[in-house]
Amino acid sequence: MNIFITGGAGYIGSATAEALLRAGHSVTIYDSLVTGHQQAVPEGAKFIHAGLEDTLALAVALSEEKYDAVMHFAAFIEAGESMKNPGKFFKNNLTNSLSLMEAAAKTGVKRFVFSSTAAVYQSSEEPLTEESPLGPTNTYGYTKLAVEQSLDWYRQIHGLHFAALRYFNAAGALPGRGEAHQPESHLIPRVLQVALGQAEYAYIFGTDYPTPDGTCIRDYIHIADLVSAHQLALEALQNRDKMIYNVGSGNGFSVREVIDAARRVSGQEIPIREMPRRPGDSARLVASSGKIKRELGWKPQHDDIDDILGSAWEWHNSHPRGYE
Numbered sequence: 001m002n003i004f005i006t007g008g009a010g011y012i013g014s015a016t017a018e019a020l021l022r023a024g025h026s027v028t029i030y031d032s033l034v035t036g037h038q039q040a041v042p043e044g045a046k047f048i049h050a051g052l053e054d055t056l057a058l059a060v061a062l063s064e065e066k067y068d069a070v071m072h073f074a075a076f077i078e079a080g081e082s083m084k085n086p087g088k089f090f091k092n093n094l095t096n097s098l099s100l101m102e103a104a105a106k107t108g109v110k111r112f113v114f115s116s117t118a119a120v121y122q123s124s125e126e127p128l129t130e131e132s133p134l135g136p137t138n139t140y141g142y143t144k145l146a147v148e149q150s151l152d153w154y155r156q157i158h159g160l161h162f163a164a165l166r167y168f169n170a171a172g173a174l175p176g177r178g179e180a181h182q183p184e185s186h187l188i189p190r191v192l193q194v195a196l197g198q199a200e201y202a203y204i205f206g207t208d209y210p211t212p213d214g215t216c217i218r219d220y221i222h223i224a225d226l227v228s229a230h231q232l233a234l235e236a237l238q239n240r241d242k243m244i245y246n247v248g249s250g251n252g253f254s255v256r257e258v259i260d261a262a263r264r265v266s267g268q269e270i271p272i273r274e275m276p277r278r279p280g281d282s283a284r285l286v287a288s289s290g291k292i293k294r295e296l297g298w299k300p301q302h303d304d305i306d307d308i309l310g311s312a313w314e315w316h317n318s319h320p321r322g323y324e
Contacts, residue, residue, distance in 0.1 A: 001025045001026070001067065001069060001234075002025070002026040002028075002065060002067050002068050002069055002070040003020055003027050003028070003032065003067065003068065003069050003070075003071060004027065004028050004030060004061070004062060004067045004069070004070045004071070004101075004109070004232070005017050005020075005027060005028065005029050005045075005070075005071045005073065006030050006031065006052060006071070006073060006100060007031055007036065007069070007072070007073030007074030007075065007115070008029030008030070008031055008036075008041065008045065008071075008073065009029060009033055009036030009037055009038060009040050009047075010031070010033035010035060010036040010037075010040070010073055010074070011170065011177075011178070011179050011180070011181075012073055012115065012170055012221070012227075013029070013031075013036070013038075013073035013074070013225060013228060014029075014036075014037075014040040014041060014042060014069065014177060015075070015174055015177050015223050015224075015227050015228050016226075016230050016231070017041075017042050017175070018042035019031055019227045019228075019231060020231065020234075021042055021043075021044045021045060021240065021304045023231070024087070026046075027042075027045040027046070028045065028046040028047075028048065028061070028065070028067070028165075029041055029045045029046065029047050029048065030050060030058070030074075031047070031048075031049065031050075031074065032049070032051035032052075032074075033049060033247070034051070035076070035155050035181065035182075035187035036284065037115070037180060037323040038235070038324070039199065039323040040177065040180075040230055040323055044085075045280070047224070048061050050098075052074060052092075052096035052097070052099055052100055053089065053091075053092075053095075053096055053099070055099050055103070058099060058100065058103050058265075059103050059106070059107075062104065062107040062109070062272075063101050063107055063218065066108070067109050067110065067311075068109070068110070068111060069099050069106070069109065069110075069111035069114075069184050069234055069237070070100065070104050070109050070111070070112045070113070071113040071115075071324035072097065072100060072112065072114050072115060073115045074094050074096070074133045075090065075093045075094075075097075075115065075143075075144075076093060076140070077140065078088055078140070078185050079138040079139075079140040079141070079280050079281070080138075080185065080255060080278050080279070080280060080281075082138050082139035082140035082143075082236075083138050083139060083278075083279040083280040083281065085310075086139040087097045089140055089143050090139070090143060090252075091146065093140070093143035093147065094143045094146050094147060094150075097147045097150070098128065098147075098150060101150060101151065101154050101160065104154075104160060105154055105158040107188075109160070109226050110159065110160065110161055111160075111162070111163065111237040112154075112162040112163075112248055113153060113162070113163045113165070113230060113233055113234050113237070114147060114148065114151060114159050114162060114163065114164045114165070114166070115165060116145075116147070116148055116164040116166045116244075117140070117141060117144045117166055117167065117168075118166050118167065118168045118246065118248070118285045118287065119136055119137070119138060119140055119141030119144060119282075120134055120136055120141050120144055120145040120148070120166060121133065121134060121135065121136075121166075121285065122134065122137075122282075122285045123137065123218070123282035123284055123285065124243055124275075124285075124286075125284060126154070127250065127286050127287060127288035128285065128287055129246065129288045129290070129291070130166075130244055130245065130246055130247060130291055137280050137281070137282050138280030138281075139280075140280075141273070142185075144162060148164045148244070151164065152242065155241060155242055159241075160163075160243060161237045161240065161241040161242065161247060162237070162243070163233035163234070163237055163240075163243040163244070163245070164230055164243070164244045164245075165226075165230065165233060165235070165245055165247050166220065166244065166245065166247065167226055167229070167246075167247040167248065167287075168219035168220065168221050168246075168247070168249075168285060168287050169186075169187075169188075169218045169219060169220045169221065170220075170223055170226055171186075171220040171221065171222060171308050171309075171312060172220075172222040172223050172224070172238050172302060172307075172309075172311040172312050173223065173310040173311045173312050173314065173315030173316075174223060174224060174275055174311070177223070177315070178312060178315030178319060179315075180319070180322030180323050182322075184310065187218075187255060187258055188220070188258060188262070188308075188309065188312050189201070189316060191204065191258065191259055191270060192262060192266065192309075192312060192316045193312055193316070194268070194270050194271070195249065195262060195266035195268040195270055195313070195316075196315045196316060196317065196320055197252065197303060198320070200271070201271050201272060201273040202259050202262075202270050202271070202272045202273070203272070203273050203275050204253075204255050204256070204259075204272055204273070204274045204275065204276075204279060205255075205275045205276070205277060205278045205281065206275075206276065206277035206278065207274050208286040209279070209283040209284075210279075210283055211254055211284060212254070212285060212302035213254050213256045213257075213258050214254035215254045216254065216255055216282070216283060216284070217252040217254050217279055217283070217284040217285070217286065218252065218253065218255075218284075218286070219248035219249055219251060219252055219253075219254065219285060219286040219287045220243065220248075220249060220251075220258075220286055220305065220308055221247060221248050221249050221287075221300065221310070222249070222288055222300065222301070222302035222303075222307070222308050224301065224302060225247075225249070225298075225300040225301055225303075226247060226324050227304055228298060228301075229245070229247045229292060229296075229298050232292075232296040232297070232298050233245065233296065236295075236296055237275075243265065243295075245291055245292035245295075245296075246288060246289050246291065246292065247287065247289055247292060247298075248286065248287025248288075248289050248300075248301035248317055249287070249289075249300050250266075250286065250287055250288065250300075250303070251286070251287055251303055251305070251321050252284065252286035253305050257305065258305065258309070259272060259310045261305045261306050262313070264309075265306055265309045265313045265319075266313050287309060
């Protein structure tokens with residue numbers, strides 16, 4: 001297949017692009033490099049340096065070749081920031097996604113794989129299924145849900161088949177590929193920065209949640225397992241017109257448990273500092289991934305927190321300045 005990937009210079013997009021190239025597909029990456037890294041673009045991929053807000057460049061890019069599918073990873077992802085600057089997220093995550101859908105429909109693309117999020121759900125004490133109540137607690141989650149709903153209209157009106165993968169906290173690393181956000185706000189790389197001596201404390205935002213140790217509980221999914229889910233969804237769209245799947249390990253780990261795991265794999269003390277809650281954080285988000293397992297045969301291979309942290313530690317230890 002010939003595949004057009006937005007955000008393919010980012011953490012998950014570049015890893016997926018590399019896997020698709022290895023599987024024999026042709027890949028074009030379209031990325032503004034606002035948060036991505038050109039060094040992360042895999043060898044063998046065609047690269048277009050442009051943003052989705054540039055509708056002319058987007059239209060030209062999608063018209064130059066016949067694409068079998070679009071895979072859409074480009075988005076701002078910081079939930080906390082989305083509660084301070086919602087307009088930035090509405091424009092980039094929602095408006096730009098609508099431009100991409102429109103351009104895909106006009107150029108005859110029939111398959112669309114969307115990088116969604118567990119943040120579309122309400123917080124729950126039970127593992128989240130695809131039928132769990134929706135209710136984003138932050139603007140970021142709302143923009144992702146709005147894109148899913150818009151995709152369904154494009155499916156009905158233009159025949160654009162789509163898969164939305166609602167994944168939980170992508171984590172870990174692959175050889176030569178890991179998280180490198182600037183600034184970094186994700187828990188695992190932030191904690192490992194402390195282990196590397198690049199930061200003084202690991203911060204815990206909120207210690208009074210209704211959880212066993214008072215801190216937020218999250219499901220962490222290894223990037224290798226996330227990549228395989230995207231590949232399976234892309235293939236399944238040949239015979240399906242709509243798919244929405246949760247993608248997670250099914251295991252919930254609290255902030256304190258993640259920090260303890262980081263201490264084990266790094267051998268460092270990692271001091272902490274407790275802070276007030278942040279707006280938009282849910283107490284507990286853990287996946288039930290039974291549907292994608294049943295329907296696509298997907299199965300996580302890396303569901304141990306020490307395994308996930310260990311791969312991340314290897315990346316950060318060998319790439320202390322990220323892709324620089």
